[in-house]
Amino acid sequence: xxxxxxxxxxxxxxxxxxxxxxxxxxxxxxxxxxxxxxxxxxxxxxxxxxxxx
Numbered sequence: 001x002x003x004x005x006x007x008x009x010x011x012x013x014x015x016x017x018x019x020x021x022x023x024x025x026x027x028x029x030x031x032x033x034x035x036x037x038x039x040x041x042x043x044x045x046x047x048x049x050x051x052x053x
Contacts, residue, residue: 001032009033010041023047 001009013029026045033039 006036006038009036013042015031015044017045 004012009029013026013033016026016029021029023045029038030042030045033042
């Protein structure tokens with residue numbers, strides 16, 4: 001993931017929330033956002049942001 005630009009990572013995370021993708025995937029993206037200290041630009045993932053299967 002290091003090769004993904006910060007703005008694209010943020011957009012991918014927001015789109016994943018919009019599409020109600022799997023919580024584990026959202027958490028993976030969010031962890032990368034935290035590593036890059038970008039988490040202040042997005043909300044943390046929660047069960048409310050994903051589809052319940």
